[in-house]
Amino acid sequence: MTAPLDFWFDFASPYGYLASTRIDGIATRYGRAVRWRPILLGAIFKVSGMKPVMEQPLRGEYLAHDVPRFARLLEVPLTMPAKVPLHALAACRAYWWLEPSDPVKAHALAAAIYHAHWGEGRDVATAEQVAEVATSLGISASDLIAGVQDPLVKDRLRAETDEAIRRGVFGVPFIQIDGESFWGADRLGQVEEWLARGGW
Amino acid sequence: MTAPLDFWFDFASPYGYLASTRIDGIATRYGRAVRWRPILLGAIFKVSGMKPVMEQPLRGEYLAHDVPRFARLLEVPLTMPAKVPLHALAACRAYWWLEPSDPVKAHALAAAIYHAHWGEGRDVATAEQVAEVATSLGISASDLIAGVQDPLVKDRLRAETDEAIRRGVFGVPFIQIDGESFWGADRLGQVEEWLARGGW
Numbered sequence A, B: 001m002t003a004p005l006d007f008w009f010d011f012a013s014p015y016g017y018l019a020s021t022r023i024d025g026i027a028t029r030y031g032r033a034v035r036w037r038p039i040l041l042g043a044i045f046k047v048s049g050m051k052p053v054m055e056q057p058l059r060g061e062y063l064a065h066d067v068p069r070f071a072r073l074l075e076v077p078l079t080m081p082a083k084v085p086l087h088a089l090a091a092c093r094a095y096w097w098l099e100p101s102d103p104v105k106a107h108a109l110a111a112a113i114y115h116a117h118w119g120e121g122r123d124v125a126t127a128e129q130v131a132e133v134a135t136s137l138g139i140s141a142s143d144l145i146a147g148v149q150d151p152l153v154k155d156r157l158r159a160e161t162d163e164a165i166r167r168g169v170f171g172v173p174f175i176q177i178d179g180e181s182f183w184g185a186d187r188l189g190q191v192e193e194w195l196a197r198g199g200w
Helices: A014-020 A023-029 A041-048 A059-074 A090-098 A104-120 A127-135 A143-145 A150-165 A185-197 B016-022 B021-028 B043-050 B059-074 B089-098 B101-119 B128-135 B141-147 B151-168 B185-197
Strands: A006-011 A035-039 A173-177 A180-183 B005-011 B036-037 B174-177 B180-184
Touching: A006 A014, A006 A023, A014 A059, A014 A090, A014 A104, A014 A185, A023 A035, A023 A185, A035 A104, A035 A150, A041 A090, A041 A150, A059 B021, A059 B180, A059 B185, A090 A127, A090 A143, A090 A150, A104 A127, A127 A143, A150 B185, A173 A185, A180 B059, A185 B059, A185 B128, A185 B185, B005 B016, B005 B021, B016 B101, B016 B185, B021 B036, B021 B185, B036 B089, B036 B101, B036 B151, B043 B151, B089 B101, B089 B128, B089 B151, B101 B128, B128 B141, B174 B185, B180 B185
Parallel strands: A006 A035, B005 B036
Antiparallel strands: A006 A173, A173 A180, B005 B174, B174 B180
């Protein structure tokens, strides 16, 4: 077993959702774990000077057509949420609140949040909405709602964002394998190829 | 034989170059021709509000690493040109000068320009430099240099850019198959899948 893959994503990103449904399976085939790392892309856009894709003329229309098409190809459920873009602050903090004590459950929580938002179209903007998803995994709603207000949790999310920027993350999903970066759900094929061949 | 694919690109785009080395082969396997349509992405950025990728912090560094890696995967020659970004005005006009009278040779010229710039790292910014590439295909250098100054040719390039915008092109390479749009060299797999299955 070699080092885990890093998988950076923002819960607001539909391409992050699509990649999230495949990344564990791909890594597992090559004996690797995946470290899920939710971040707020908005903080990164401040450095990169990019704009959210949905706010870009022409490109936003493409995305609205491409995301459902991509989901059909992967055969994963997709319901466009009524309210986008999601401000995923509470969801990110909930993850980083849970992760130090129970990384496996935090991973399951992230997958459940992604499924609720993009698979079922539910809003998960508030701590209460995130807690509703979390209770189905046996996580205490009141603990989570208190947890996301913890200054240490807020610091952790900031530190994760800083590390992502330092590691070159400028968009999501963003995957690193032994220092090699791959950006975008459409690079999952190259990620798998890299793992299979050990680089090229 | 059904309708040809549309393949929009800018000679300045290395991902356009990478896609150009594969698109004909993919289309041919499914009995399709490809209509190569060089445009100036700068004109489209004025509408989309995007910035050239190389000018974006973080993303530019990724590109400098990703392009050679992608080229190695496809096993195509790549030499980073000393001078980027290329302003491909003369190259585009040369294509649209030749295309009405000899579309097959225009296609070959575009491939030769791409190879010279990204395969060999040569500068092809001026009409004289483009003509040097063209003469190897039996095209008259003096005819080409005069042709790119023809007002009808300038109009044609503007009309092509306008049509690209109308058809939703916001980046390159951009491929349309029977009205379905695919953006990016990393979507060649989906392009092939779409042709093989007739959609999904």
